[in-house]
Amino acid sequence: MTNKEHQVKNTFIYLMPAIIGNALPIISLPIFTRILTKEDFGLLALVQIYAIFASGLANFGMTAAYDRNYFQYRSDNRQAAQLLYSTILFVLLNFVFLAVLTYIFKSSLSRFVTGSLMYGNLLFFSFCGQFFFSISYYYLSFFKNSGTAKRFAFYTLFISVTNFAISLFLIVYIRTGVIGLVYSQLFSGMMIFFVLSYTFSIKFKPSFNKVI
Numbered sequence: 689m690t691n692k693e694h695q696v697k698n699t700f701i702y703l704m705p706a707i708i709g710n711a712l713p714i715i716s717l718p719i720f721t722r723i724l725t726k727e728d729f730g731l732l733a734l735v736q737i738y739a740i741f742a743s744g745l746a747n748f749g750m751t752a753a754y755d756r757n758y759f760q761y762r763s764d765n766r767q768a769a770q771l772l773y774s775t776i777l778f779v780l781l782n783f784v785f786l787a788v789l790t791y792i793f794k795s796s797l798s799r800f801v802t803g804s805l806m807y808g809n810l811l812f813f814s815f816c817g818q819f820f821f822s823i824s825y826y827y828l829s830f831f832k833n834s835g836t837a838k839r840f841a842f843y844t845l846f847i848s849v850t851n852f853a854i855s856l857f858l859i860v861y862i863r864t865g866v867i868g869l870v871y872s873q874l875f876s877g878m879m880i881f882f883v884l885s886y887t888f889s890i891k892f893k894p895s896f897n898k899v900i
Contacts, residue, residue, distance in 0.1 A: 699771055702832070702838075704841055705841050705845045712851075715852075719859075724866055732866050735807065738797065738814070739817070742815045743819045746819055747782070750775050750778065751825055755829055755833065755898075758847035759801050761900070767897070769892035770897035770900050772826060773896055774896045776823065783819050783823070790811070799869040804837050810867055817873035817874035818819045819877075820879075827881075827884040828840055831876075843884060845884075851877075854876055855872035858871055858872055865885060877884055
């Protein structure tokens with residue numbers, strides 16, 4: 689297979705998770721709208737605004753920095769591992785700091801974001817769920833940048849399908865209400881992060897580099 693044919697094949701593989709990932713919410717939406725109210729969806733949208741904002745602060749622009757620097761260190765496995773693990777450690781420390789602040793001030797933040805003190809836990813867990821989704825990006829970016837399309841597609845699909853299945857179970861069967869959507873994102877995000885962390889620890893010994 690020529691390099692051009694390989695690139696074309698990888699393009700289709702990369703598209704598959706995006707197509708399926710966008711199709712699953714379309715399938716679940718008619719189900720959820722029969723159970724959840726428009727107020728629930730409005731509340732979810734509000735807490736996710738904070739979740740995306742705080743998660744962006746925790747990542748501190750490292751998604752772009754990692755993609756840029758990957759190609760500088762990819763020829764050396766040890767330095768490539770140090771770049772990956774140092775980035776993830778830095779982002780995790782930022783998350784812990786922001787998560788502690790969010791938990792302490794969750795009632796005040798809830799009142800500011802939603803207009804009510806009642807949704808502090810929803811806001812906090814929404815932030816945690818969004819973060820674990822975002823931190824898995826670094827592992828997925830490694831697959832994408834290294835041209836390992838099948839692994840990228842597999843784990844991306846794993847995230848989408850797991851989140852879809854858990855949300856259906858919590859909303860339809862357990863009847864948790866809107867927080868079920870937040871829990872499903874949190875559980876699936878944590879699951880994929882720990883699975884990828886274990887998978888990478890087998891291939892790359894965890895090591896850190898302050899300079900990198």
